Amino acid sequence: MVVEIAYFAGPGRAEVLKLIAEVGQVEYTFKGIPREEWPNHKVTCRYGQLPYLKINDETTLYQTIAIARYLAQEGGLYPTDRLEASASEEYVAAIDDIIAGFVRIFFRTPEEKREEELKAFSEGILKTTLVAFEKVLEKNEGNLVKGKLTWADLVLYDIVVNIQSKGADISYAQNVLKLKETVAAHERVKAFLESDRNLRKQQ
Known part of the structure; x- marks a missing residue:
């Protein structure tokens, strides 16, 4: 192929x-x-x-x-179990909402309005989603799908790298930050x- x-x-x-x-x-x-x-x-x-x-x-x-x-x-990297696969789809869809907000703010919002929009984004969809992921990661022992690294973890890792590069404070999401470290340490x-x-x- x-x-x-x-x-x-x-x-x-x-x-x-x-x-x-x-x-x-x-x-x-x-x-x-x-x-x-x-x-x-x-x-x-x-x-x-x-x-x-x-x-x-x-x-x-x-x-x-x-x-x-x-x-x-x-x-x-895609779960073979139907319920786990559907859960991974849910997580990726939720992350895509974060990505949409990120793109809107940093690529489509005039600079003079960016700070206000970033605040609303950070306190809104970003925090809501990451707090929800905190509970999922705790329940599933560090991954979004228990016991395995999946595409959902990698998609989350990527957007966390992006939002942190723009100065977003997500210190409240310790499980998410730990996942970021775990993914970054993966050999590949x-x-x-x-x-x-x-x-x-x-x-």
């Missing part, structure tokens, strides 16, 4: 896809599309957006969560983070 992850030629939503592929040992190549080439490339994309995943040069899959799910399934995660494939390393 030949897999290609395509995104802009810089860090963004593709980093979590690469992370899942790396941890699941799914071989892939990354296609970074320069911003100046995007207008011509956009018309070839199903929804006019990135990322996309090309499989065997035959099938192209769009939407970040759908791609993440596919890579997780290929790499053994460490190898990815230290490699040139991790585009955030270049920031």
Whole structure:
């Protein structure tokens, strides 16, 4: 199987896809599309957006969560038990609400309104979701799905790294922060983070 992850030629939503592929040992190549080439490339994309995943040069899959799910399934990071799988879907959907708020504030909100919006986000959806995850992580002994590292843990890790890089205080979410440390210490995660494939390393 030949897999290609395509995104802009810089860090963004593709980093979590690469992370899942790396941890699941799914071989892939990354296609970074320069911003100046995007207008011509956009018309070839199903929804006019990135990322996309090309499989065997035959099938192209769009939407970040759908791609993440596919890579997780290929790499053994998606639960085989139906209830655990559904729980992981719930957690990823909740994290996607955080991601949507993060993107809105830091990429679509005028700078003069950003502080106010960040405060509302931090005290609202972010805190509500992370506090809920605190209970899940405590119950499930450190992972979102008990006894195993799944794609949900990696998606949570990725957004926590992002929000902390913007100065958000989540010191109240100690179990979430512990999960972040556990994921970062994973051998394949460490190898990815230290490699040139991790585009955030270049920031």
